[in-house]
Amino acid sequence: MTGQVVEATRETFHDLVAAPLVLVDVWGPACQPCLALMPAVERLAASRPQLMVVKLEAPKARRLCIELRVMGLPAFLLFREGKEAARLAAADLDAATLERWLDETLDELTKGGE
Secondary structure (H helix, E strand, C coil), X not given: CCCCEEEECCCCHHHHCCCCEEEEEEECCCCHHHHHHHHHHHHXXXXXXXXXXXXXXXXXXXXXXXXXXXXXXXXXXXXXXCEEEEEEECCCCCHHHHHHHHHHXXXXXXXXXX
């Protein structure tokens, strides 16, 4: 399932984030920054085979978003073996910032895990 973007639901979310490294894109169809980032998210998935990218549509998973303490969109949550390791959320988020954050965070996680 790596190299592609997988749609999560309330029912499949916890199973999906149990993988070794998972980036969750919490988005909404009325969120213009979320929609603008979609091509960048697709590129991230294609360029990082070690990373599973999961999309969670917030309006369809409100309770789960509350459980995850997602307060605004877009939000990106990085999970390592089922546990949240990092998150990035900002209304003015752009592709370059997302990619830089992901690179830095993955570097820290891999150094810390060795």
